[in-house]
Amino acid sequence: MMTTFDALAEPMRRRILDLLREQPRLVGELVELLDISQPGISKHLRVLREVGLVRVRQDAQRRWYELRLEPLAEIDAWLEPYRKLWGDRLDALERHLNEKKEE
Numbered sequence: 378m379m380t381t382f383d384a385l386a387e388p389m390r391r392r393i394l395d396l397l398r399e400q401p402r403l404v405g406e407l408v409e410l411l412d413i414s415q416p417g418i419s420k421h422l423r424v425l426r427e428v429g430l431v432r433v434r435q436d437a438q439r440r441w442y443e444l445r446l447e448p449l450a451e452i453d454a455w456l457e458p459y460r461k462l463w464g465d466r467l468d469a470l471e472r473h474l475n476e477k478k479e480e
Contacts, residue, residue, distance in 0.1 A: 384428045390421050397444040
């Protein structure tokens with residue numbers, strides 16, 4: 378079973394998510410915007426759907442793909458300690474540079 382992180386490792390899937398972040402889209406729109414075949418887009422959308430990053434909304438004959446934010450919140454929570462680590466290091470660098478400037 379593929380994880381959210383596995384799905385996000387693929388650059389094309391990240392590009393699809395970037396487009397879905399702007400607005401829900403039809404497969405045909407994604408094909409045009411990304412210049413890749415419809416079967417290729419469908420394969421990536423299937424993976425994104427299976428890991429829960431997108432949902433499909435049926436509207437008559439059309440299928441709208443929408444971004445789901447919940448899995449991204451989980452990733453954001455996982456990244457938080459790393460952001461804090463970098464923030465602490467950058468604060469230390471700033472203090473060091475300020476001390477050097479005062480000398």
